Amino acid sequence: MTTAPPPPAPAPTVGLIGLGRIGTVLLTALRRFAPEARVVVAGRDPARTAAAAASWPGVATLEAARLAAEADMVVPCVPPEAYRAEVAALAPHMRADALLVVVTNAIPLRDLGPLCDRPIVRVIPSPAQAVGRGVALVTPGPGAGPGEVERVVALLRRFCRPVVVDPADGRVAANLAGSAPAILAAFCAAFLDANAARATVSGPAELRAMMVESVAALAALLAEGARFEDVVARTATPGGTTEAAITALDARALGERLVAATVRREAQLLGLAPPPPLARGGSAPSPSLSGEFPCR
Numbered sequence: 001m002t003t004a005p006p007p008p009a010p011a012p013t014v015g016l017i018g019l020g021r022i023g024t025v026l027l028t029a030l031r032r033f034a035p036e037a038r039v040v041v042a043g044r045d046p047a048r049t050a051a052a053a054a055s056w057p058g059v060a061t062l063e064a065a066r067l068a069a070e071a072d073m074v075v076p077c078v079p080p081e082a083y084r085a086e087v088a089a090l091a092p093h094m095r096a097d098a099l100l101v102v103v104t105n106a107i108p109l110r111d112l113g114p115l116c117d118r119p120i121v122r123v124i125p126s127p128a129q130a131v132g133r134g135v136a137l138v139t140p141g142p143g144a145g146p147g148e149v150e151r152v153v154a155l156l157r158r159f160c161r162p163v164v165v166d167p168a169d170g171r172v173a174a175n176l177a178g179s180a181p182a183i184l185a186a187f188c189a190a191f192l193d194a195n196a197a198r199a200t201v202s203g204p205a206e207l208r209a210m211m212v213e214s215v216a217a218l219a220a221l222l223a224e225g226a227r228f229e230d231v232v233a234r235t236a237t238p239g240g241t242t243e244a245a246i247t248a249l250d251a252r253a254l255g256e257r258l259v260a261a262t263v264r265r266e267a268q269l270l271g272l273a274p275p276p277p278l279a280r281g282g283s284a285p286s287p288s289l290s291g292e293f294p295c296r
């Protein structure tokens with residue numbers, strides 16, 4: 001982030017339950033970019049949780065019930081299958097003015113309302129937040145109005161670009177804001193490997209450095225206003241090797257295949273019927289969260 005926005009006032013106490021991948025990302029982001037916030041953590045194994053938090057002085061490891069009683073924002077960072085039980089266990093201890101922040105897309109927010117009578121806001125973070133970048137998707141749930149959304153957004157602004165998203169576009173937003181870095185990274189790794197397999201003199205470190213610099217160069221070009229299409233057009237000389245690679249990529253079909261896979265998997269996770277295939281030239285609605293708590 002270039003210019004840090006002002007800290008929210010008063011600074012919140014954020015309670016993270018579960019220091020796995022995304023819990024650790026949020027802990028890192030909060031400590032690096034929102035030092036005014038108090039952070040408390042809890043986990044199934046308190047000693048392991050305390051050890052995981054030890055690199056950030058001042059982060060207290062508490063029992064989950066005590067964390068829920070102290071936090072302004074209670075943030076379970078546990079797998080979807082554990083979410084309902086975790087929320088049900090935390091809810092009775094939460095302060096009257098506390099918010100429940102839900103970090104998974106795999107649980108309909110309406111399922112959590114009966115388990116927790118505090119306002120619920122969904123935030124889908126991404127690992128990019130550990131370095132103060134990326135989009136976090138924000139969706140108001142049961143009991144959450146503009147004031148609650150603003151409390152969450154004000155904190156997120158310290159380390160990323162929060163976007164309040166209508167649930168009707170929840171899947172496409174999650175793909176572009178959350179999954180895209182991992183999908184691009186997977187492609188880069190495969191492209192690097194395919195080239196490394198043919199290299200005769202250059203070593204792996206040198207090849208990796210070239211790939212990393214190419215990704216950084218793309219980011220710089222985009223930051224200066226180039227569009228994806230511009231970068232392709234500037235690089236792919238008609239009849240040349242880059243054009244041959246881009247033709248072989250068949251990117252339009254690949255993109256559609258990836259998106260269809262996410263839509264199918266989300267429907268499975270939510271226990272919904274498989275989505276219909278995308279009509280030619282049309283758009284299929286996301287099967288998941290459509291109609292649920294549209295943005296206010």
Ligand SMILES: NC(=O)c1ccc[n+]([C@@H]2O[C@H](COP(=O)([O-])OP(=O)(O)OC[C@H]3O[C@@H](n4cnc5c(N)ncnc54)[C@H](OP(=O)(O)O)[C@@H]3O)[C@@H](O)[C@H]2O)c1
Binds near residue numbers: 017019022044082103
């Ligand atoms: N990873 C991402 O990039 C990402 C992005 C957006 C949202 N999310 C959401 O974030 C949540 C966590 O994902 P993750 O990738 O961080 O998973 P993870 O790395 O597997 O971490 C899961 C955490 O939950 C704890 N846990 C596991 N099973 C539990 C249970 N039955 N009861 C209580 N705690 C339990 C684990 O504790 P132990 O260490 O004791 O096993 C661990 O701290 C998921 O709901 C996911 O949808 C993840």
